[in-house]
Amino acid sequence: MKEKEFINIIKSTLNSGLIGDDCAYLKDLGITITQDSLIEDIHFKTDFATPFQLGWKSAAVNISDICASGAEPKYLTIALSLPSSISGEFVEEFYKGVKAVSRGVEVVGGDITGSDKIFISVTAIGKSEGRRISSRKSAKIGHKIIVSGEHGASGAGLRLLIGKQREPEKFITAHLMPTPQDEFSKQIAQNIKEDYAMMDTSDGLIDALSQISDASGGNLFIDFEKIPFDKDLKIFRDYKDLIFFGGEDYQLVATVPEEIAENFTVIGEVREGSGVTVKTGDLVEEFSKEDVEKKLFNHF
């Protein structure tokens, strides 16, 4: 897996402990920061997404990372690189999409340059004041596992798009226009009294749980029947795979103490052990870190 190999090279070259989490927490400045790129034909296709949807998603995925950190999303900068064939209307629609999903988050800068393909890199900044910042290392035995929203819809939408289908539209929308879970994040980060783990499900629910298990230790045990999902997903024979590994739902998953968990959808708990365990009725499935990595998207 070349991406992981490169990240290890970067870590050892820079000798930095801050690389590796989705957001960096810069305590001295009271901010969390994240930067992610979306590249034409790698992360998106212009025949799937309108410019408005592209702007929406580019902002959303970065705001989602800030939400996962527990900070309040505040600012974005956007670097756009565009082929010379791109029109002013594209740029206008793109930024309308950014604005529509950003709500209280302000775009404060960036640049615009030429390129062969569309390249979008967004940086998001969150404010940590009054919030406790999460870390994937902070899951503890006994924590309950809670989630926002429904899972699997985005993966279903992508599959429909690839198959040139446009129905059910709700799944397409889930894929092209995910909604960052700022309210879920705020309720936890403002109220929790101890360290906790929180991630978004950009690479899928099981991957997020696996990353938390890997960083914190412990076995993340969940009950499939408690995971919220749209029952129309059952039009796909392997809907369970979409829920587990589909990715890009940009929902949040957190491990929190009981008194916080009771206000949320609890899908499991952190136990002694390692990896991720999923119980479905009488069936018990174990996923080691390696099992999950094999399943993951590899953008290279």
Next chain:
Amino acid sequence: MKEKEFINIIKSTLNSGLIGDDCAYLKDLGITITQDSLIEDIHFKTDFATPFQLGWKSAAVNISDICASGAEPKYLTIALSLPSSISGEFVEEFYKGVKAVSRGVEVVGGDITGSDKIFISVTAIGKSEGRRISSRKSAKIGHKIIVSGEHGASGAGLRLLIGKQREPEKFITAHLMPTPQDEFSKQIAQNIKEDYAMMDTSDGLIDALSQISDASGGNLFIDFEKIPFDKDLKIFRDYKDLIFFGGEDYQLVATVPEEIAENFTVIGEVREGSGVTVKTGDLVEEFSKEDVEKKLFNHF
């Protein structure tokens, strides 16, 4: 000029006053932030620059923007997109270059993805505490115009590279490995008692002066004979053009009151009027905003 047209579309779509400066100053967080991208075959060629030089320059141009704001450069995030042919050694050398120029500036995150061409987008964060932050709108009639370093060397270096020459090497180095002027910035931002304008010369000295004139009003009047430059530039018949319009020196130019100016190289002053005026002995040249824009690199 498509880039400017697009920026106007973005400004009107977002209705934001913060877009347009190289750095955004986020007062509530006490930071300045900038994001710039470098794209293979648009901003650089891999047969001109080594991976180490590429890492150096990608970090340097963004740190330079923070220096121009007057803030203390603190953190970088870097999004790298790389073709699958790129080796781990490239990544290692790239980050060694980043580290070499960054000194006290820490790389805290970013991402790494696949792409057809190399795409680098860097975000830099500066801390404003104890510093007065510059604005290109803050030049005042009577301010002295001061500069850091020498001018024109980077443009000369680029011309040598295009002509497949490697000598004089100092010009090549100036182009591929510019040094952010953090000490010049600090001396001004920590000591100045009033608002001031400061920019880097990424698009050339005259362009920086013209941008300040345009944003602040006033005529930026300079004496060519006071501009520091390497006398070996005279191997180029049009060395004056390299000094004025060559760009990418990443030196700083500022307009400051007399008492600050006396510690620096003064090249002119802000007068009543508009545009940029250059005096060379008895010759007086006037550059309107439009004259300068015509001369500028247009990456589209």
